[in-house]
Amino acid sequence: MARPKSDDRRSAIMAAATRVIARDGLGAATAAIAKEAGVSNGSLFTYFETKADLFNQLYLELKAEAASASMKGLPAKADIRTQMARFWSNSMGWAMAHPDKRHALALLTMSEDITPASKAAGHKAMAGVAAVLERSRAKGPLRNAPMPFVIAMMNAVGDATMDFMLADPAHAKKHSKAGFEALWGMLG
Amino acid sequence: MARPKSDDRRSAIMAAATRVIARDGLGAATAAIAKEAGVSNGSLFTYFETKADLFNQLYLELKAEAASASMKGLPAKADIRTQMARFWSNSMGWAMAHPDKRHALALLTMSEDITPASKAAGHKAMAGVAAVLERSRAKGPLRNAPMPFVIAMMNAVGDATMDFMLADPAHAKKHSKAGFEALWGMLG
DNA sequence: GAAGAATGACTGACTGGACAGACATTTATG
Protein backbone atom coordinates (compact mmCIF):
# COMPACT_ATOMS: atom_id res chain seq x y z
CA MET A 1 0.00 0.00 0.00
CA ALA A 2 2.72 2.49 0.76
CA ARG A 3 6.39 2.92 0.98
CA PRO A 4 7.66 0.06 3.11
CA LYS A 5 10.16 0.50 5.89
CA SER A 6 13.57 -0.58 4.77
CA ASP A 7 15.64 -3.11 6.64
CA ASP A 8 18.72 -1.44 5.21
CA ARG A 9 17.77 1.80 6.87
CA ARG A 10 16.98 0.14 10.13
CA SER A 11 20.31 -1.61 10.24
CA ALA A 12 22.12 1.51 9.08
CA ILE A 13 20.71 3.24 12.14
CA MET A 14 21.68 0.35 14.40
CA ALA A 15 25.22 0.27 13.02
CA ALA A 16 25.51 4.05 13.31
CA ALA A 17 24.24 3.93 16.88
CA THR A 18 26.89 1.33 17.70
CA ARG A 19 29.65 3.58 16.38
CA VAL A 20 28.34 6.78 17.91
CA ILE A 21 27.68 5.23 21.31
CA ALA A 22 31.17 3.74 21.29
CA ARG A 23 32.53 7.20 20.49
CA ASP A 24 30.28 9.52 22.55
CA GLY A 25 29.03 7.26 25.32
CA LEU A 26 25.43 6.83 26.38
CA GLY A 27 24.85 10.57 26.06
CA ALA A 28 25.08 10.16 22.28
CA ALA A 29 22.63 12.52 20.60
CA THR A 30 19.97 10.97 18.40
CA ALA A 31 20.77 13.67 15.86
CA ALA A 32 24.37 12.45 15.74
CA ILE A 33 23.22 8.87 15.23
CA ALA A 34 20.83 9.88 12.46
CA LYS A 35 23.54 11.89 10.72
CA GLU A 36 26.05 9.04 10.98
CA ALA A 37 23.45 6.73 9.47
CA GLY A 38 22.79 9.16 6.62
CA VAL A 39 19.18 9.48 7.67
CA SER A 40 17.10 12.44 8.73
CA ASN A 41 16.57 13.23 12.36
CA GLY A 42 12.87 12.52 12.21
CA SER A 43 13.28 9.31 10.25
CA LEU A 44 15.07 7.70 13.15
CA PHE A 45 11.86 8.02 15.12
CA THR A 46 9.81 6.18 12.52
CA TYR A 47 12.05 3.16 13.11
CA PHE A 48 12.36 3.54 16.87
CA GLU A 49 9.70 5.12 19.03
CA THR A 50 12.13 6.58 21.53
CA LYS A 51 15.82 6.72 22.14
CA ALA A 52 15.38 4.13 24.89
CA ASP A 53 13.64 1.87 22.40
CA LEU A 54 16.59 2.11 20.04
CA PHE A 55 18.98 1.38 22.88
CA ASN A 56 17.03 -1.67 24.01
CA GLN A 57 16.85 -3.14 20.52
CA LEU A 58 20.53 -2.50 19.95
CA TYR A 59 21.39 -4.09 23.27
CA LEU A 60 19.50 -7.25 22.37
CA GLU A 61 20.99 -7.45 18.90
CA LEU A 62 24.55 -7.05 20.16
CA LYS A 63 24.02 -9.43 23.03
CA ALA A 64 22.62 -12.08 20.70
CA GLU A 65 25.50 -11.62 18.29
CA ALA A 66 28.08 -11.88 21.06
CA ALA A 67 26.44 -15.00 22.47
CA SER A 68 26.20 -16.73 19.14
CA ALA A 69 29.78 -15.87 18.21
CA SER A 70 31.10 -17.19 21.49
CA MET A 71 29.33 -20.54 21.18
CA LYS A 72 30.42 -21.22 17.61
CA GLY A 73 31.99 -24.63 17.03
CA LEU A 74 32.16 -25.77 20.65
CA PRO A 75 33.58 -29.31 20.56
CA ALA A 76 30.70 -31.04 22.33
CA LYS A 77 32.62 -34.21 23.10
CA ALA A 78 35.87 -32.68 24.27
CA ASP A 79 36.74 -32.34 27.94
CA ILE A 80 35.36 -29.36 29.74
CA ARG A 81 38.55 -27.34 29.86
CA THR A 82 38.88 -27.57 26.09
CA GLN A 83 35.30 -26.43 25.65
CA MET A 84 35.80 -23.55 28.00
CA ALA A 85 38.98 -22.56 26.21
CA ARG A 86 37.20 -22.55 22.88
CA PHE A 87 34.39 -20.46 24.31
CA TRP A 88 36.90 -18.03 25.75
CA SER A 89 38.84 -17.72 22.54
CA ASN A 90 35.62 -17.15 20.61
CA SER A 91 34.52 -14.41 22.99
CA MET A 92 37.81 -12.60 22.97
CA GLY A 93 38.09 -12.99 19.19
CA TRP A 94 34.69 -11.40 18.66
CA ALA A 95 35.58 -8.51 20.94
CA MET A 96 38.81 -7.89 19.07
CA ALA A 97 37.10 -8.08 15.70
CA HIS A 98 34.34 -5.66 16.71
CA PRO A 99 35.65 -3.27 19.32
CA ASP A 100 32.85 -0.77 18.75
CA LYS A 101 30.20 -3.40 19.24
CA ARG A 102 31.84 -4.72 22.35
CA HIS A 103 32.30 -1.21 23.78
CA ALA A 104 28.75 -0.16 22.97
CA LEU A 105 27.44 -3.37 24.50
CA ALA A 106 29.44 -2.79 27.67
CA LEU A 107 27.98 0.72 27.94
CA LEU A 108 24.44 -0.38 27.17
CA THR A 109 24.68 -3.08 29.80
CA MET A 110 25.21 -0.33 32.39
CA SER A 111 22.57 1.94 30.91
CA GLU A 112 19.57 2.80 33.02
CA ASP A 113 17.16 2.66 30.17
CA ILE A 114 17.68 -0.97 29.36
CA THR A 115 14.49 -2.52 30.70
CA PRO A 116 14.42 -5.56 33.00
CA ALA A 117 12.67 -7.40 30.18
CA SER A 118 15.59 -6.71 27.86
CA LYS A 119 18.07 -7.82 30.47
CA ALA A 120 16.15 -11.03 31.01
CA ALA A 121 16.08 -11.68 27.27
CA GLY A 122 19.78 -10.92 27.10
CA HIS A 123 20.54 -13.47 29.78
CA LYS A 124 18.43 -16.03 28.00
CA ALA A 125 20.60 -15.61 24.93
CA MET A 126 23.53 -16.60 27.11
CA ALA A 127 21.88 -19.80 28.33
CA GLY A 128 24.23 -22.10 26.44
CA VAL A 129 27.15 -20.58 28.27
CA ALA A 130 25.64 -21.35 31.64
CA ALA A 131 25.71 -25.06 30.95
CA VAL A 132 29.41 -25.06 30.15
CA LEU A 133 30.11 -22.95 33.22
CA GLU A 134 28.12 -25.26 35.41
CA ARG A 135 30.37 -28.18 34.57
CA SER A 136 33.49 -26.07 34.79
CA ARG A 137 32.93 -24.96 38.34
CA ALA A 138 31.67 -28.29 39.62
CA LYS A 139 34.78 -29.05 41.66
CA GLY A 140 36.22 -25.61 42.26
CA PRO A 141 35.94 -23.00 45.01
CA LEU A 142 32.74 -21.64 43.46
CA ARG A 143 30.99 -25.01 43.40
CA ASN A 144 28.39 -23.82 45.90
CA ALA A 145 28.01 -20.23 44.78
CA PRO A 146 24.79 -19.15 43.04
CA MET A 147 25.04 -19.43 39.28
CA PRO A 148 24.39 -15.73 38.59
CA PHE A 149 27.34 -15.00 40.82
CA VAL A 150 29.56 -17.32 38.80
CA ILE A 151 28.36 -15.74 35.57
CA ALA A 152 29.06 -12.28 36.94
CA MET A 153 32.58 -13.38 37.86
CA MET A 154 33.21 -14.69 34.41
CA ASN A 155 31.89 -11.54 32.78
CA ALA A 156 34.01 -9.44 35.08
CA VAL A 157 37.17 -11.33 34.18
CA GLY A 158 36.18 -11.27 30.51
CA ASP A 159 35.55 -7.54 30.48
CA ALA A 160 38.82 -6.79 32.21
CA THR A 161 40.67 -9.05 29.80
CA MET A 162 39.08 -7.43 26.75
CA ASP A 163 39.99 -4.01 28.03
CA PHE A 164 43.61 -5.05 28.13
CA MET A 165 43.53 -6.73 24.74
CA LEU A 166 42.05 -3.65 23.12
CA ALA A 167 44.39 -1.28 24.88
CA ASP A 168 47.46 -3.34 23.96
CA PRO A 169 46.63 -5.31 20.81
CA ALA A 170 50.25 -6.33 20.28
CA HIS A 171 50.00 -8.68 23.24
CA ALA A 172 46.37 -9.57 22.78
CA LYS A 173 47.03 -13.31 22.60
CA LYS A 174 49.03 -13.22 25.80
CA HIS A 175 46.34 -11.26 27.64
CA SER A 176 43.66 -13.60 26.38
CA LYS A 177 45.60 -16.60 27.69
CA ALA A 178 46.26 -14.92 31.03
CA GLY A 179 42.58 -14.11 31.34
CA PHE A 180 41.68 -17.70 30.64
CA GLU A 181 44.12 -19.00 33.21
CA ALA A 182 42.67 -16.58 35.74
CA LEU A 183 39.17 -17.76 34.95
CA TRP A 184 40.16 -21.39 35.07
CA GLY A 185 41.93 -20.94 38.36
CA MET A 186 38.81 -19.34 39.76
CA LEU A 187 36.56 -22.16 38.56
CA GLY A 188 38.58 -25.34 38.79
CA MET B 1 40.55 39.75 55.80
CA ALA B 2 37.36 38.56 54.22
CA ARG B 3 34.77 35.94 54.54
CA PRO B 4 36.53 32.58 54.54
CA LYS B 5 35.42 29.47 52.66
CA SER B 6 34.03 26.86 54.96
CA ASP B 7 35.24 23.29 55.03
CA ASP B 8 31.83 22.27 56.28
CA ARG B 9 30.24 23.65 53.18
CA ARG B 10 32.77 21.99 50.95
CA SER B 11 32.23 18.61 52.49
CA ALA B 12 28.48 19.09 52.54
CA ILE B 13 28.70 19.51 48.79
CA MET B 14 30.92 16.45 48.44
CA ALA B 15 28.58 14.33 50.55
CA ALA B 16 25.56 15.60 48.66
CA ALA B 17 27.25 14.86 45.35
CA THR B 18 27.92 11.32 46.52
CA ARG B 19 24.26 10.77 47.32
CA VAL B 20 22.89 12.45 44.22
CA ILE B 21 25.31 10.70 41.86
CA ALA B 22 24.42 7.38 43.46
CA ARG B 23 20.76 8.17 42.90
CA ASP B 24 20.73 9.96 39.52
CA GLY B 25 23.90 8.68 37.88
CA LEU B 26 26.56 10.78 36.22
CA GLY B 27 23.91 12.99 34.64
CA ALA B 28 23.19 14.39 38.11
CA ALA B 29 22.40 18.09 37.84
CA THR B 30 24.65 20.49 39.73
CA ALA B 31 21.47 22.22 40.90
CA ALA B 32 20.29 18.98 42.47
CA ILE B 33 23.61 18.55 44.22
CA ALA B 34 23.55 22.12 45.54
CA LYS B 35 20.00 21.70 46.77
CA GLU B 36 20.81 18.39 48.49
CA ALA B 37 23.75 20.12 50.18
CA GLY B 38 21.53 22.97 51.35
CA VAL B 39 23.62 25.43 49.39
CA SER B 40 22.79 27.78 46.57
CA ASN B 41 23.40 26.84 42.99
CA GLY B 42 26.03 29.50 42.49
CA SER B 43 27.81 28.72 45.73
CA LEU B 44 28.74 25.30 44.44
CA PHE B 45 30.84 27.02 41.82
CA THR B 46 32.84 29.00 44.34
CA TYR B 47 34.04 25.70 45.77
CA PHE B 48 34.43 23.88 42.48
CA GLU B 49 35.28 25.62 39.23
CA THR B 50 33.33 23.22 37.06
CA LYS B 51 31.22 20.14 37.39
CA ALA B 52 34.15 18.09 36.12
CA ASP B 53 36.33 19.60 38.83
CA LEU B 54 33.86 18.53 41.49
CA PHE B 55 33.72 15.05 40.02
CA ASN B 56 37.49 14.71 39.95
CA GLN B 57 37.89 15.84 43.55
CA LEU B 58 35.12 13.55 44.69
CA TYR B 59 36.66 10.65 42.81
CA LEU B 60 39.99 11.19 44.54
CA GLU B 61 38.46 11.56 47.97
CA LEU B 62 36.38 8.41 47.65
CA LYS B 63 39.25 6.47 46.17
CA ALA B 64 41.54 7.48 49.00
CA GLU B 65 38.95 6.58 51.60
CA ALA B 66 38.33 3.19 50.03
CA ALA B 67 42.04 2.48 49.84
CA SER B 68 42.71 3.50 53.41
CA ALA B 69 39.75 1.52 54.73
CA SER B 70 40.83 -1.59 52.89
CA MET B 71 44.39 -1.49 54.25
CA LYS B 72 43.39 -0.97 57.88
CA GLY B 73 45.00 -3.36 60.33
CA LEU B 74 46.70 -5.64 57.83
CA PRO B 75 48.64 -8.20 59.91
CA ALA B 76 52.08 -7.53 58.47
CA LYS B 77 53.61 -10.72 59.77
CA ALA B 78 50.87 -13.15 58.89
CA ASP B 79 51.04 -15.38 55.85
CA ILE B 80 49.98 -13.88 52.59
CA ARG B 81 46.61 -15.57 52.33
CA THR B 82 45.64 -14.18 55.73
CA GLN B 83 46.70 -10.69 54.70
CA MET B 84 44.76 -10.94 51.49
CA ALA B 85 41.70 -12.19 53.35
CA ARG B 86 41.87 -9.23 55.72
CA PHE B 87 42.22 -6.83 52.84
CA TRP B 88 39.25 -8.43 51.12
CA SER B 89 37.08 -8.33 54.19
CA ASN B 90 38.00 -4.67 54.76
CA SER B 91 37.10 -3.76 51.21
CA MET B 92 33.79 -5.56 51.24
CA GLY B 93 32.99 -4.17 54.68
CA TRP B 94 33.57 -0.62 53.56
CA ALA B 95 31.38 -1.12 50.53
CA MET B 96 28.56 -2.52 52.65
CA ALA B 97 28.85 0.30 55.17
CA HIS B 98 28.81 3.01 52.49
CA PRO B 99 26.83 1.79 49.52
CA ASP B 100 26.34 5.29 48.13
CA LYS B 101 30.04 6.01 48.23
CA ARG B 102 30.88 2.73 46.63
CA HIS B 103 28.25 3.20 43.91
CA ALA B 104 29.26 6.79 43.20
CA LEU B 105 32.89 5.71 43.02
CA ALA B 106 32.05 2.95 40.57
CA LEU B 107 30.23 5.45 38.37
CA LEU B 108 32.95 8.08 38.61
CA THR B 109 35.55 5.50 37.67
CA MET B 110 33.73 5.04 34.35
CA SER B 111 33.12 8.76 33.87
CA GLU B 112 34.70 10.46 30.91
CA ASP B 113 35.53 13.61 32.78
CA ILE B 114 37.84 12.01 35.25
CA THR B 115 41.22 13.16 33.97
CA PRO B 116 44.18 10.85 33.37
CA ALA B 117 45.95 12.73 36.16
CA SER B 118 43.17 11.87 38.59
CA LYS B 119 43.22 8.25 37.52
CA ALA B 120 46.96 8.12 38.04
CA ALA B 121 46.60 9.65 41.49
CA GLY B 122 43.83 7.21 42.24
CA HIS B 123 46.03 4.27 41.35
CA LYS B 124 48.80 5.66 43.48
CA ALA B 125 46.48 5.60 46.48
CA MET B 126 46.11 1.89 45.87
CA ALA B 127 49.86 1.28 45.90
CA GLY B 128 49.84 -0.61 49.19
CA VAL B 129 47.46 -3.10 47.68
CA ALA B 130 49.79 -3.81 44.81
CA ALA B 131 52.47 -5.12 47.14
CA VAL B 132 50.14 -7.62 48.74
CA LEU B 133 48.88 -8.69 45.35
CA GLU B 134 52.39 -9.13 44.06
CA ARG B 135 53.16 -11.73 46.70
CA SER B 136 49.77 -13.38 46.32
CA ARG B 137 50.13 -14.11 42.66
CA ALA B 138 53.78 -15.16 42.78
CA LYS B 139 53.09 -18.84 42.20
CA GLY B 140 49.73 -18.79 40.47
CA PRO B 141 48.57 -18.72 36.86
CA LEU B 142 48.96 -14.95 36.73
CA ARG B 143 52.57 -15.00 37.91
CA ASN B 144 53.79 -13.61 34.57
CA ALA B 145 50.92 -11.28 33.77
CA PRO B 146 51.49 -7.51 33.93
CA MET B 147 50.60 -6.07 37.31
CA PRO B 148 47.94 -3.69 36.02
CA PHE B 149 46.23 -6.72 34.52
CA VAL B 150 46.25 -8.48 37.88
CA ILE B 151 44.87 -5.38 39.57
CA ALA B 152 42.14 -5.10 36.99
CA MET B 153 41.21 -8.73 37.61
CA MET B 154 40.99 -8.16 41.33
CA ASN B 155 38.88 -5.04 40.89
CA ALA B 156 36.61 -6.88 38.49
CA VAL B 157 36.04 -9.71 40.94
CA GLY B 158 35.61 -7.21 43.77
CA ASP B 159 33.06 -5.13 41.90
CA ALA B 160 31.06 -8.16 40.91
CA THR B 161 31.14 -9.43 44.48
CA MET B 162 30.02 -6.10 45.93
CA ASP B 163 27.14 -5.96 43.48
CA PHE B 164 25.91 -9.26 44.81
CA MET B 165 26.41 -8.33 48.44
CA LEU B 166 24.44 -5.14 48.03
CA ALA B 167 21.70 -6.77 46.01
CA ASP B 168 21.33 -9.59 48.53
CA PRO B 169 22.54 -8.33 51.92
CA ALA B 170 21.10 -11.33 53.77
CA HIS B 171 23.83 -13.49 52.26
CA ALA B 172 26.50 -10.83 52.14
CA LYS B 173 28.97 -12.86 54.18
CA LYS B 174 28.56 -15.86 51.94
CA HIS B 175 29.05 -13.77 48.80
CA SER B 176 32.09 -12.12 50.28
CA LYS B 177 33.62 -15.49 51.03
CA ALA B 178 32.79 -16.85 47.59
CA GLY B 179 34.37 -13.77 46.01
CA PHE B 180 37.50 -14.28 48.05
CA GLU B 181 37.75 -17.92 47.07
CA ALA B 182 37.35 -16.93 43.44
CA LEU B 183 40.09 -14.34 43.78
CA TRP B 184 42.38 -16.70 45.60
CA GLY B 185 41.84 -19.44 43.04
CA MET B 186 42.78 -16.97 40.34
CA LEU B 187 45.94 -15.87 42.10
CA GLY B 188 47.31 -18.87 43.91
C1' DG C 1 -1.61 -1.57 -18.18
C1' DA C 2 -2.23 3.40 -17.53
C1' DA C 3 -4.04 6.98 -14.47
C1' DG C 4 -4.53 8.53 -10.19
C1' DA C 5 -6.00 7.74 -5.39
C1' DA C 6 -4.40 6.09 -0.97
C1' DT C 7 -0.94 5.22 2.16
C1' DG C 8 2.61 6.04 5.12
C1' DA C 9 7.67 6.78 5.18
C1' DC C 10 10.71 10.84 4.77
C1' DT C 11 12.48 15.42 5.89
C1' DG C 12 14.37 19.16 8.71
C1' DA C 13 12.88 23.15 11.02
C1' DC C 14 10.92 23.73 15.38
C1' DT C 15 9.53 23.32 20.44
C1' DG C 16 9.83 22.78 25.24
C1' DG C 17 12.54 21.53 28.82
C1' DA C 18 16.83 20.80 31.17
C1' DC C 19 21.20 22.12 32.46
C1' DA C 20 26.05 24.33 33.20
C1' DG C 21 27.86 28.23 34.30
C1' DA C 22 27.91 33.65 34.65
C1' DC C 23 26.75 37.65 36.96
C1' DA C 24 24.80 41.45 39.59
C1' DT C 25 23.51 41.97 44.03
C1' DT C 26 23.46 41.07 48.95
C1' DT C 27 25.60 39.60 53.21
C1' DA C 28 29.22 38.23 56.38
C1' DT C 29 33.95 38.93 58.17
C1' DG C 30 38.24 41.20 59.53
Place this chain on the structure above:
DNA sequence: CATAAATGTCTGTCCAGTCAGTCATTCTTC
Protein backbone atom coordinates in the same frame (compact mmCIF):
# COMPACT_ATOMS: atom_id res chain seq x y z
C1' DC D 1 35.14 49.99 55.06
C1' DA D 2 37.43 46.61 52.12
C1' DT D 3 37.21 42.17 50.69
C1' DA D 4 35.37 38.00 49.41
C1' DA D 5 31.73 34.53 50.01
C1' DA D 6 26.61 33.64 49.20
C1' DT D 7 22.62 33.92 46.57
C1' DG D 8 19.43 32.91 42.92
C1' DT D 9 18.09 34.68 38.62
C1' DC D 10 19.44 34.67 33.99
C1' DT D 11 21.44 33.16 29.58
C1' DG D 12 23.15 30.41 25.93
C1' DT D 13 23.43 25.73 24.57
C1' DC D 14 21.99 21.25 23.72
C1' DC D 15 18.88 17.71 22.81
C1' DA D 16 14.73 14.37 22.57
C1' DG D 17 10.89 14.27 20.32
C1' DT D 18 7.07 16.66 17.15
C1' DC D 19 4.87 18.06 13.07
C1' DA D 20 3.34 19.98 8.61
C1' DG D 21 4.35 19.21 4.25
C1' DT D 22 6.57 16.16 0.53
C1' DC D 23 7.19 12.23 -2.16
C1' DA D 24 8.01 7.17 -3.26
C1' DT D 25 5.40 3.09 -3.58
C1' DT D 26 1.45 0.25 -3.97
C1' DC D 27 -3.45 -0.57 -4.89
C1' DT D 28 -7.65 0.18 -7.53
C1' DT D 29 -10.32 1.03 -11.31
C1' DC D 30 -11.36 1.13 -16.05
